[in-house]
Every structure is written in structure tokens, then in C-alpha cells.
Amino acid sequence: MAQPLKIVSWNINSVRFRIEIVERFLREVCPDILCLQETKVIDGDFPAAPFRALGYDQILLHGQKMHHGVAILSRIPLVEDDRYDWQANMEARHVGVRLPNGVRLDNVYVPAGGDIPDRDANPKFGQKLDFIDRMTDWSTNLTTPTIITGDFNIAPLESDVWSHKQLLNTVSHTAIEIEALNRFKQSNDWVDLGRHFHPAPARLHTWWSYRSPDYTANDRGRRLDHMWATADVAAQAVSHTVFEDCRSWLKPSDHIPIMTEFAF
Template structure:
């Protein structure tokens, strides 16, 4: 089974590259973040035409939004409000084999890494803490995927020292993410298959006309698995080439393949 996570940054605007990716890679399940569309306007027909007949949506007009598209049945779904303001940032499903997939879009957190002067930063930290509380009581075999908006390791960013005070790589965010990871048997599949200090990036800013010139990337997108799910993982791929496609997202897809 191949499971993909991708912050698409508007699924309707980029539907052509989504279709291209699905035709070329043919994953079983696709988890999208930042779909930026209400459920009624989601381009479901395009996915159904490619065999993704099982669709779970949690949308919001112009902002946020998550979705799970699948070729295999999805037994149930839920939508957790880790942001505590009803923003569409989570959707979870259970597969017929009992495994859960939780798809999350963690807030970016604004520009200033100080909750007293930047409420968005505080909301981000609180979001991760609510995820941690959820994780502590989690018993089901689970795959947690999405845009975490945190690059935890020095080798997860283009310049560790340069970004220590930049939101997404600050020590306080890394500490929060470490607490989430320690709250259960989570295995970071990206680093399981590509151990640090190997370069591993999933996001490049739009500010650079050619992202390959300076390669100032960050690993903001993650797949974590509880121990029993991680034991079945056989590979993890970052599709860096998608960043050069027509009208690309600033994030690229990541995929883990699991044995049956």
C-alpha cells in the first residue's frame, strides 16, 4: 500500500499536477492539506475518474482544508479541532484493516516566535500540545501525516544557525514536536529511511524564482507511524521533482510504502 501526503496549496488551482502525479505514481491513498475549498466545490470528479472513489473532506473557503482520497474503502472518519476555533485542519479515517490515518495541517505560526506579541505563534504551540494530549491516549495502530510546519532537526533545514530564530525551526517549536513524538511510539518515517544528517527537504519558498539555485529548503512535511505500523513500512520517498512542475505547490509530495 502506497500512502502520500501533500500540501497542495489550492487543489482546484493545481488539479492538473495532482492528476499528473496520480497517473505517474498511482498511490492507494492521497492525503491533501491546504485544499482551500469548501466541500461542495471540491473537484471530486477528477479523483473519481482516476479510481479514487472513497473521498473524505474537511474544507474551508479560501483557507486551510484537508482531504483524504482513496482507492480502498474508508470505514469511518473524524474531524478534530486541535486549533480550538473550528478551522479545517484535521481529518482522520480508519481502514478496513483497523489502521487509522490522521491527516493534519498545523498552523504556520506567523513571523515572530513569541506568543506574547504574536498570537498566531501561541496558537501553533497550543495546537501541537492538543495533539500531544490526544496522542497520549491513542491505542489504535496509526499513521500521522501532514504539514507539521516544523522542521525539527538541524539537517531538516538549509541553514540551522541562520534559522534558529525563524518560525518553523525555533527551539520552542522543536521542543513541542519532540514532546508529541515522545507521547507515543511514534517513528519518524522520513528519518527512519533517510537518517540524519542526510539532506531531506519538502518545502521551498516561492520567493526564489528558481528554488534549485540556493536550495533553501525545509522539511515541514512528515509521516509518523506508531510502532506496529512502522514495522510494515518498506520505503519513504520525497518527490522533489514536483517542485519544478507547472504551477507547483511550495511543498512536494511525500510517500511511504507499506507491506501487505
């Protein structure tokens, strides 16, 4: 029986600054494909050598200086390559490929949206909502079996945050963002694989602020990182894992890796 295909997503918050923990994770977990967000590097300066040394010869980049940036690193062949401008301002927030079996894999970094949940007072919040609407338009016309993963910057369920009541008006957990993400979900029968394998109200956090020196002391986490699949692909998923220990590694990202295994 073939081994499941392991796909990981991780907002690394600067791949060059955290390359040591990325290498450690790849050696310990050995995923087949790694999707990174917030790489913060132009394509020409991406640290490809450490990945190639570990067998990740397929490297697809959509980089940007100082901010944003996404990448897909793979030990298996990937075909095609597209970069959608769902931000509508040329920010590097998406890269998509096809797996050998024809399944699409889209790696996305949704904008955080600023601090004020009002598009008039805070244009960044409006840009975030418009980004999700453009994703939804794409999804509505999508006919290919697809996995979409990355930092969605939205925690949609009450149990996806440490306190639903206290975060109701906090960007990433507001009703308007959740409604936008739900419209996306309903546009193509998407399955939220994290909650498929860890149903609510189970605790399932993937992000903790740097503001707390010890994130475990108050555990004020949110589930901002997601892996979703169209129903035909989701039927082949066999597990979903969050690697919370990585939040305690040296020079950690504020996000942790998530991984889904597929029996392709």
C-alpha cells in the same frame, strides 16, 4: 505477495488551482491513498470528478473557504471519519479515517504560526504551540495502531533545514517548536518515517519558498512535511520517498509530495 500500500501526503496550496499536477502525479505514481492539505475549498466545491475518473472513489473532506482545508482520497475502502479541532477555533485542519485493517490514518495541517516566535507578540505562534499540545493530549491516550501525516510546519532536526544557524530564530525551526513536537513524538512512541529511511544528516527537504524564482539556485529548503507511525505500524513500512521533481512542475505548490509504502 501483495503489493505495498502507498500513502501520499501533499500540501497542495489550492487543489482547484493545481488540479492538473495532482492528476499528473496520480497517473504517474498511482498511490492508494492521497492526503491533501491546504485545499482551500469548501466541501461542496471540491473538484471530486477528476479524482473519481482516476479511481479515487473514497473522498473524505474537511474543507474551508479560502484557507486551510484537508482531504483524503482513496482507491481502497475507508471506514469511520472524524475531524478534530486541535486549533480550537473550528479551522479545517484535520480529518481521520481507518483503513480496512483497522489502522488509523490521520491527515493534519498544523498552523504555520506567523513570523514572530513569541506567543505574546504573535498570537498565531501561541495557537500553533497549543495545536501541538492538543495533538499530544490526543496521542497520549491513543491505543490504536496509527499513521499521522501532513504538513507539520516544523523542521525538527538541524539537517531538516538549509542552515540551522541562520534559521534558529525562524518560525518552523525554533527550539520551542521543536520541543513541542518532541513531546508529541515521545507521547506514543512515534517513528518519524522520513528519518527512519533517510537518517540525518541526509538532505531531505519538502518545502521551498516561492520568493526564489528558481528554488534549485540556492536550495533553501526545509522538511516541513512528515509521515509518522506508531511503532507497530512503522515496523511494516518498507520505503519513504520525496518527489522533489514536482517542485519544478507547472504551477507547483511550494511543498512536494511524500510517500511511504507499507507491507500490510
